[in-house]
Amino acid sequence: MTLDNHSSRPAHLAGLDLLASAVILLDGDGRISYANAAAENLLESSLKALSRQKLTALFLNPEELAGICAQALEHKFSDLRQDLSLERLGREPLRVHSIVSALDAPRDGVLIELRENVQQLKLDREERILDQSQVNKELIRNLAHEIKNPLGGIRGAAQLLELELPALHLSELREYTQVIIKEADRLQTLVDRLLAPHRRPHIVGDVNIHEVCERVRSLILAEFPSGLTISRDYDASIPEFRGDKEQLIQTVLNIAHNAAQALAERIEAGDAELIFKTRVARQVTLAKVRYGLALDLHIIDNGPGIAPQICDRIFYPLVSGREGGSGLGLTLAQTFVQQHLGVIECESRPGYTDFRIVLPLP
Structure with a gap:
C-alpha cells in the first residue's frame, strides 16, 4: 500500500479527505484500518489514534452498529442506511445517518459513511429552547406576581412616611423617601413588562x-x-x-x-x-x-x-x-x-x- 509522505495516508484513498462526510474502513475483525479527515473531526481523534481500534469500542451503545457491521461482513446486504444515536463518555451523543457497505476485496471489510443528522440536531435544539422558554415564562409570571404585591406596599409606606415627616426635616428627609418611591416605580415598570405578553390578548x-x-x-x-x-x-x-x-x-x-x-x-x-x-x-x-x-x-x-x-x-x-x-x-x-x-x-x-x-x- 503506497503512502502519501505528507499525510501518512494511503495515497489511493487521498480523495476521500475531500469529502464532507466521515468515511471509515474496517477490517474483517471490525478494527479501523482507515478514517478520512471528516471522520477524524467527527470522532475527535486522529487516524493514528483510531487505527487498529475496534469502532464499537468508541461508543457506550455499540450493539446496533456492531450488528449492522456483522451483517455486512456476512454479505447479507449490499448497503444499509440507518439513523443512529451513538453515545460517548462525557460528550454529546453523535446523531448520524449511517451507510454501511460490504467490500468485495480479498481482505473483506466494511465501509461506513457517517453524516451528522443536522435535522435531528435542529429538532432537539428547538425542543430544548421551547422547553426552556416554557419554564422561563412560568418562572417570570410567578416571580412577577410575587414581587408586585410587596412592591405596592413599599411604595405606599414610603408615601405615608413622607406625609408624617416633621416640616422642619421634610426637605432633608424627603430625598430618601423619593428614592424609595422612584425605585419602587422602576421595579413596577419592570414587572409590568415581564407580565405584558401574558396580559395582552392575541389579536389575529x-x-x-x-x-x-x-x-x-x-x-x-x-x-x-x-x-x-x-x-x-x-x-x-x-x-x-x-x-x-x-x-x-x-x-x-x-x-x-x-x-x-x-x-x-x-x-x-x-x-x-x-x-x-x-x-x-x-x-x-x-x-x-x-x-x-x-x-x-x-x-x-x-x-x-x-x-x-x-x-x-x-x-x-x-x-x-x-x-x-x-x-x-x-x-x-x-x-x-x-x-x-x-x-x-x-x-x-x-x-x-x-x-x-x-x-x-x-
Missing part, C-alpha cells in the same frame, strides 16, 4: 410581513437619522398570513433596535448597516410539525457581534449585552414568535449578526 388578522418591516424601518430611521443605512432584500412573492401584526412589529422592532444600539460606533463612523431580508423556506419542521411553506426573515447587522459568554443565553430574561439594558427585548420577541408557532435563532460573529425568524405560511 391578515399580516403582510413587508408592511411590518417597513413600519420598523421608519421607526428606527426616525431615531437614528444619520450614519445608519437600512437595506431591504424582500421576496415579493411571500403571501399574507394570519397573525398578530402588533406583536410582530414589536418583535422585529426589539431586534432591530438592539442592533442599532450595538452599532453606535459604526453609526458615528457613518458605515452602520441593517438588512431586512425575507425569503420563502420549503418543507420546514417547526416544533415537530412539518410545514410546506414558511417565512424566513433575517435581520442582519454589521456590528461587533454578541459576546460569546452570553450568546447561548440571549433569549433568557434579564440577560443583556448592553450597559443599562433590561434584558427583556429578546425574551419578548421569542415569546411572540412562539405564539405564532415559529422559531427565532441567532448567528453572531464580529462584523455580522443575523437574527432569523421562521414562521409557518398558509
